[in-house]
Amino acid sequence: MKVVIHEIAFGGKGVGRLEDGRVVFVPFVAVGEAVEIEVIRERRSYVEARAVSIENASPERVEPRCPYFGRCGGCSYQHLSAAEQGRLKRQQVEGVLRRIGRLGDVPVRETVPSPRDYAYRNRITVHLDEGAIGFFGQETGRGRPLIDVANCPISEPAVNALLARFRARPWRREGHCTLRADPAHAGGFLQTNDGAAEKLLALVAGLLPPPGSGTGATHLVDAYCGAGFFARHLRDRFEQTVGIEWDRRAVEQAQRDAAPHERYLCGDVAAALPDVLAVAPKGQTLLLLDPPSEGTTAEVRRAIVSAPPAEIIYVSCNPATLARDLASLGSDYEILSVTPLDMFPQTAEIEAIAHLRFKQA
Numbered sequence: 210m211k212v213v214i215h216e217i218a219f220g221g222k223g224v225g226r227l228e229d230g231r232v233v234f235v236p237f238v239a240v241g242e243a244v245e246i247e248v249i250r251e252r253r254s255y256v257e258a259r260a261v262s263i264e265n266a267s268p269e270r271v272e273p274r275c276p277y278f279g280r281c282g283g284c285s286y287q288h289l290s291a292a293e294q295g296r297l298k299r300q301q302v303e304g305v306l307r308r309i310g311r312l313g314d315v316p317v318r319e320t321v322p323s324p325r326d327y328a329y330r331n332r333i334t335v336h337l338d339e340g341a342i343g344f345f346g347q348e349t350g351r352g353r354p355l356i357d358v359a360n361c362p363i364s365e366p367a368v369n370a371l372l373a374r375f376r377a378r379p380w381r382r383e384g385h386c387t388l389r390a391d392p393a394h395a396g397g398f399l400q401t402n403d404g405a406a407e408k409l410l411a412l413v414a415g416l417l418p419p420p421g422s423g424t425g426a427t428h429l430v431d432a433y434c435g436a437g438f439f440a441r442h443l444r445d446r447f448e449q450t451v452g453i454e455w456d457r458r459a460v461e462q463a464q465r466d467a468a469p470h471e472r473y474l475c476g477d478v479a480a481a482l483p484d485v486l487a488v489a490p491k492g493q494t495l496l497l498l499d500p501p502s503e504g505t506t507a508e509v510r511r512a513i514v515s516a517p518p519a520e521i522i523y524v525s526c527n528p529a530t531l532a533r534d535l536a537s538l539g540s541d542y543e544i545l546s547v548t549p550l551d552m553f554p555q556t557a558e559i560e561a562i563a564h565l566r567f568k569q570a
């Protein structure tokens with residue numbers, strides 16, 4: 210059976226259509242390719258398949274650098290150029306905003322690339338089971354096999370050196386273990402790709418008015434702040450900054466480096482945000498949201514619209530929950546831009562940064 214791939218869906222699979230009208234999902238293919246497929250799983254409305262052969266290889270194809278690519282569950286796009294990955298990720302963000310958020314007219318900018326396509330991860334979590342040390346395979350669900358991995362080309366050389374040492378003398382027989390390039394890390398969330406994290410900071414700073422212009426917000430609320438990654442770097446642009454985070458160790462670390470006009474609260478954003486926004490000057494407050502992949506809760510969104518800050522910058526690691534949250538804030542806020550950032554090249558993950566302005570501000 211042959212299908213033509215017309216799109217790569219968010220998650221990394223190519224999309225084609227069978228003669229009977231059902232959609233077919235095929236991994237490790239490219240847009241425009243005519244693919245001979247073998248059906249793996251059939252459902253009423255869609256089919257999962259694998260590519261057996263490709264008639265017309267896409268010009269965007271490149272040689273994958275990892276011997277485990279195709280089996281390891283970590284990467285989806287090593288067979289595609291970095292430029293094509295960026296193009297796909299932008300298209301996927303647009304598609305998800307349209308389908309989930311009904312946000313068809315949001316300006317989605319070009320994807321900001323990572324400075325490195327490979328050797329960028331500063332940490333990995335490897336799993337151990339029955340002598341294998343590595344990552345879970347492509348299959349989903351319970352019982353998926355563990356792929357024994359000796360080297361991970363998307364990770365920094367320092368991380369691969371730790372992996373080699375760990376494999377020589379594993380200090381566990383089963384479970385999992387996180388290997389970090391920075392041995393001094395005290396715990397809590399830390400950005401995984403240092404070069405792309407710099408770009409993320411520059412992108413967020415670039416959404417603010419120029420320093421010294423006398424325009425823009427005077428107060429920053431950094432919700433889901435971790436150890437203060439954004440607040441610390443942006444504090445000179447504000448008269449007051451407040452960070453909210455429930456991981457105590459991260460908050461203690463943020464407090465250690467804090468300037469006098471910079472405060473950190475340890476607690477649930479849903480519980481702390483109403484009080485923080487109630488005393489912040491509405492027309493002068495920027496709310497930065499950087500939640501985990503589940504996005505914000507309805508409680509958090511209610512707190513925002515009850516005491517609406519002038520601007521919101523929403524840093525998301527999941528376009529689907531971003532779309533839901535933007536749709537819910539959409540009657541009060543104008544969505545000025547959404548910018549995808551390729552924090553995790555070769556993988557299907559997408560970071561996206563949305564900039565919102567209160568409609569009556």
Ligand SMILES: C[S@@+](CC[C@H](N)C(=O)[O-])C[C@H]1O[C@@H](n2cnc3c(N)ncnc32)[C@H](O)[C@@H]1O
Pocket residue numbers: 397398399400433434435436437438439453454455456459476477478479499500501
């Ligand atoms: C994606 S990380 C971002 C951290 C930080 N902005 C950074 O860039 O390093 C999300 C953070 O939110 C925290 N978090 C998750 N849910 C939370 C909640 N309901 N209340 C407070 N913090 C929460 C996590 O502990 C984590 O540090």
